[in-house]
Each structure stands twice: as structure tokens, then as C-alpha cells.
Amino acid sequence: MALDRWIALIFLGICLAYGYTAWFNMDGGLAPFMKRNPIWPSTFPKLLSLLGIVTSLIILFGLEKHEQEMGEIDYRRLLDYKIGQAIGLLVLMGLYALTLKSLGFLLSTASFLIMGAYILGERKWIVMILIGAITSFCVWYLVSEILNIYMRPWPRGFGLWN
16 A cells, blocks of 8 residues: 555544544533534534545545556655655744744744745745744734734743733
């Protein structure tokens, strides 16, 4: 069996366990007034589990394949792929999670976006800095000011918005 089918089989198992939890365990502790609502807290997890199951079954049965084979992943040649970039991005995500509280949202998010773009091959520093700064500010503004969910934008001693 090809590597993509093995991954789909593992994903199917995860989605089945997640779906079982969503369908049979999540709604037991609901308050009586919530049971009359058309949308329950388990509605989105139920939809996610169904979509995951359908997607993994499509891959398992090979329904996504066309007559012409797309580039199959050859697990014997894994070192020929760009694994360094993938590992670099995973390490960068871990660093982002660790620095989010200490550096504040704006600095850590902008740094993550800039360094992530550099790892993926972008070399135009002005573009990377502008996109990182604008994107992190827009996300912070939407979450903090519009949705009223407080996120500290700067490090604690930085002066603004402490």
C-alpha cells in the first residue's frame, strides 16, 4: 500500500475516534434548555469527523486518482524531498508558541511570518517585513478590538497596552 493510503488509514482511525466522542460523549452533560437548540456544541466536531472520514475513504479507495498518476510519494526516497524546510517550519512553530507570551503577539507573529517566508525561499526582505507587520497587526486588531478578546500586543515592559 502506498504511503498516502497508510496516512489516510491512520487519519481514518483518528476521525472515527473523534467522531465517536462527538456523537456519543459530548452531549451527555448538556443543560436541558440547550437540548432544544438547533446547534449544539458538538455540531462542528460532528461535521469535522464526517468530512475527515469521507476524505480518508476517498484516498483509501483511490477515488482521487486520475488516469495519469500524480507525483506519488516514494517513501524509499524521503531524503530527496525538502525535509529540511518542513523540519525548520516545525521548529519555528514551536518557537512561536514559546515566545508568544514573552514577546507579545505582534512581535512574535511578525517574526514567525518573516522567518517562515525565509525558510520557504522568499528573499525580498522589504516584502516579508511589510507583510509580516501588516498581517500580524490586522489579526491582532480583529481579535482584540473587534472580537473583544484581549491579546497582549507587546512585551510586558514595552509601555503600550500593558
